[in-house]
Amino acid sequence: MTITITAFERSPDGGKGLARGMRVRWALEEVGQPYEVRLLSFKAMREQGHLALQPFGQIPTYEEGDLVLFETGAIIFHIAERHAGLLPREANARARAIMWMFAALSTVEPPIVEHFVAGFVERDKSWHRERLEIVDERIRKRLGELSQRLGEGEWLDGAFSAGDLLMISVLQRIKSSGILDEYANLAAYVARGEARPAYRRAFADQLAVFKAASN
Numbered sequence: 001m002t003i004t005i006t007a008f009e010r011s012p013d014g015g016k017g018l019a020r021g022m023r024v025r026w027a028l029e030e031v032g033q034p035y036e037v038r039l040l041s042f043k044a045m046r047e048q049g050h051l052a053l054q055p056f057g058q059i060p061t062y063e064e065g066d067l068v069l070f071e072t073g074a075i076i077f078h079i080a081e082r083h084a085g086l087l088p089r090e091a092n093a094r095a096r097a098i099m100w101m102f103a104a105l106s107t108v109e110p111p112i113v114e115h116f117v118a119g120f121v122e123r124d125k126s127w128h129r130e131r132l133e134i135v136d137e138r139i140r141k142r143l144g145e146l147s148q149r150l151g152e153g154e155w156l157d158g159a160f161s162a163g164d165l166l167m168i169s170v171l172q173r174i175k176s177s178g179i180l181d182e183y184a185n186l187a188a189y190v191a192r193g194e195a196r197p198a199y200r201r202a203f204a205d206q207l208a209v210f211k212a213a214s215n
């Protein structure tokens, strides 16, 4: 059955692959599953047709036959459950890879999202700089702990998994701030993920969408 995901018609990240649809593209490329993309404008994301799929008016969504999913982590877990390549078969290793999926989204990503919220909607507040410094220290705490745990490891726990896909995607968003480069092993970890053929195919496809929308 055809897999259809939704993505930004014109991503605000300028084709840098930082929006969450890229994570689903990457996962589908890792497991070798073809997919269609329904591109949505911000207006379309607020219309009933999309809200019926995604009550919060966001992307990505995932449709396959009569299954409709939203929430990037759940979509990637579904893909990893149905197709080999993103979760180990051995039960304990699989459980640890799923643990890292949650760690990426629930422990490492929140302060990084806060950094961008501060940058987008709080820039004109008198306390903006002070709050951003507090948020950035929270990011550094988590990245320091992750850096310590990863050490010289290639991936977080044995073979590349959906946990690495999500963790690398989360870390990519903080690259532009310069904070990621304070942790050499994490910067190298992200670069390893970006060098994967599946990542490069997904990145090229989302960049082509942005370029087409910009013409």
Ligand SMILES: N[C@@H](CCC(=O)N[C@@H](CSCc1ccc([N+](=O)[O-])cc1)C(=O)NCC(=O)O)C(=O)O
Pocket: 011, 012, 013, 014, 018, 019, 020, 021, 057, 058, 059, 060, 070, 071, 072, 073
């Ligand atoms: N928890 C949901 C969150 C989905 C989500 O945040 N979607 C965003 C796009 S990815 C988040 C994002 C947006 C932009 C950039 N960027 O760099 O420009 C990066 C990431 C969205 O639809 N936003 C529109 C809206 O909320 O109205 C999930 O993980 O699927």
